[in-house]
Amino acid sequence: MSTDLEVVAAEAATCVRCGLAETRTQVVFGVGDPHADLLFVGEGPGAEEDRLGQPFVGRSGQLLDQLVLEEMGLTRDGFYIANVVKCRPPDNRDPRPDEIEACRPWLEQQLALVAPRVVVTVGNFATRTLLQTKEGITKLRGRSYPYGSAVLVPTFHPAAVLRGGAQPMAQMRADLVRAKQALQAPALSPVTDAAPGPGPSGPEPPAPDVRLFD
Numbered sequence: 001m002s003t004d005l006e007v008v009a010a011e012a013a014t015c016v017r018c019g020l021a022e023t024r025t026q027v028v029f030g031v032g033d034p035h036a037d038l039l040f041v042g043e044g045p046g047a048e049e050d051r052l053g054q055p056f057v058g059r060s061g062q063l064l065d066q067l068v069l070e071e072m073g074l075t076r077d078g079f080y081i082a083n084v085v086k087c088r089p090p091d092n093r094d095p096r097p098d099e100i101e102a103c104r105p106w107l108e109q110q111l112a113l114v115a116p117r118v119v120v121t122v123g124n125f126a127t128r129t130l131l132q133t134k135e136g137i138t139k140l141r142g143r144s145y146p147y148g149s150a151v152l153v154p155t156f157h158p159a160a161v162l163r164g165g166a167q168p169m170a171q172m173r174a175d176l177v178r179a180k181q182a183l184q185a186p187a188l189s190p191v192t193d194a195a196p197g198p199g200p201s202g203p204e205p206p207a208p209d210v211r212l213f214d
């Protein structure tokens, strides 16, 4: 018998709510444990994701998998992962606001059905969409936010980490440790700053912002 999430995925597979339907190979809905406590939200499918039908399967995805394993001890069967837009923007351009808005109901259904305790937003588009802000990821990361009955932890997109080197890598590791602490904490408890876990990250560079819920 199909899960509710599979039913929604089947509906989304034929979605034509925005212009990205015209150029996609297939809808990349999401993968992972449909009842996971941890849900990652990325930006949109790239070429490999569009070809294979799964989110985060290129170099960025490999780095994300590596960091999640090293800092949180989890593999893909231990979380759910989806994107803000489910169809690949042509030439890997940024998703447009109208496309994000058109696709938002699919993401909201995923969030409602998976009902994670911790949501990690990966990069600017996911973080801005879920926190409903125009602020950038560099300012928004470094703390946790209440998100309904869940906790939202923003972090960099692994593609930016691949370009950016040691500092964003260390910061992303620290964000993932923060997410791990949020998973272990009672619901909606404030999550204090996290020291990077074992691995080659070293200490996180100092961040100026507060790291508790407002």
Ligand code: SF4
Pocket (backbone or CB within 6 Å): 012, 015, 016, 017, 018, 019, 020, 021, 027, 085, 086, 087, 099, 102, 103, 104, 106
């Ligand atoms: S990006 Fe989202 S809203 Fe647009 S066609 Fe694809 S599934 Fe539908």
